[in-house]
Amino acid sequence: MVLHLNIIFHKLDTEMKTHLLHKLILIFFLVGIIGCENPQDIPSPTHYDRVPQAKNIAAVVGDTTATGKYSISLNWTVSSMDNIKEFEVQKKGSPAFFVRRALTTTTAYLDTFNISFTDSISIYYFIISTGKDRFVGLNSDTIEVKLKK
DSSP states (O other): OHHHHHHHHHHSOHHHHHHHHHHHHHHHHHHHHHTOOOOOOOOOOTHHHHSOOOEEEEEEEEEETTTTEEEEEEEEEOSOSTTEEEEEEEEESSSSSOEEEEEESSSEEEEEEOOOOSSEEEEEEEEEEEETTSOEEEEOOOEEEEEEO
């Protein structure tokens, strides 16, 4: 069958081949337009409504010079604790990417660490809520904490 079509196609002159090619392109174009449906809206993920988002993050910096460590106390709120399994605290400082710092079941976290810097450094935190049904809520806003030497 393919060999037969190939022989027929070779017998056509250049003008006929061009005309046939234009007709095939038009047919494919029309089939593509007629065969398309209207675009559908992407549904919003339901887990954003199931798991409350951590909000109102506040940070208090403490300098524990007795131990040589800095401490940052984080607090946040959620609309309801009914479907909360835990909160994941994400931290970015040095290295310059976010890493999971801790899991906590309360709306507070105390981060203590040794740090050596010459002038100042910014450390960033955000909170991810995880539900009892293992769904994850929206990330909280990111908070910047500036430490000065």
